[in-house]
Amino acid sequence: MSFNTALTRKLGIKVPVVQGGMQWVGYAELASAVSNAGGLGILTALTQPTPEDLRKEIRKCRTMTKNPFGVNLTLLPAMVPPDYGAYAQVIIDEGIKIVETAGNNPGPVINQLKKAGTIILHKCTTIRHAKSAAKLGVDFLSIDGFECAGHVGEHDITNFILLSRARQELKIPFIASGGFADGWGLAAALALGAEGINMGTRFMATVEAPIHNNIKEAIVNAEETDTALVLRRWKNTSRLFANKVTKDALEIEKNSTTGEFSEVAPFVSGKRGRQVFLNGDPDFGVWTAGQVIGLIHDIPTCQDLLARIEKEAIQATERNRSLYTQSKL
Known part of the structure; x- marks a missing residue:
């Protein structure tokens, strides 16, 4: 038995789980481990100080996995904005076919990537923004609930509502992001209409995560x-x-x-x-974490984590099926 969703088919992955881009965490060590375990690992472009450093990290990751992996490119307000176009061009030049985008005014970068045939997963915190991104030609929308780590938007919409609204309103496939740590969450997201899930904080607590x-x-x-x-x-x-x-x-x-x-x-x-x-001093500075930290109780390898998620999701689906019986007339 294996998953067969729009996400697994389009990305060529086994388990419909995406490792979200995380600043100072999304290096080759983690991305390759997630991809080797059957999910989609993602490098974080702006963790690298220059586009050429991103090129080196992509090449490093390619030596660590033969499976698909992607790159996150987030556009956020900055006193001196990075050269997003140059980062995107490196992604294109290196043959990366999957990119997670997020942030403000992504149109020019998405257009640049789409011209190269890139599959785009764009993160949104509202349905209005999701519809705008859909018009730009993105392939998947990553629906980011208020539970998530990092930039949560300004509308405080939790995933139970946001995902159902996405199912009702969106015309392109979407994945669920924010609040996911296990197979029960994956099964719930699929039941609400998503094609998979995005996890960030959960992957921070893995053996391969390159943090203290x-x-x-x-x-x-x-x-x-x-x-x-x-x-x-x-x-x-x-x-x-x-x-x-x-x-x-x-x-x-x-x-x-x-x-x-x-x-x-x-x-x-x-x-x-x-x-x-x-x-390793958790009080030295600020760092992002989602409310999902309350669901994380161990530090497994990515291989063990994704195998467990797959098993749990199947168990949850089978349990739900067992709750329904056909009435006898």
């Missing part, structure tokens, strides 16, 4: 209440692990009389967040 083990243990020991929403005041809401720095940033956000972003900027620095994954 202390952070993996912090995820395992956390509860679903151990995240916080920061930067809502500036309409850039992010879900972060609720450590000391996150709480300090929240206090400034709530109490600032000026509303100047510069007051909170040192606390939400990406450079400090990067060091968390290297030095």
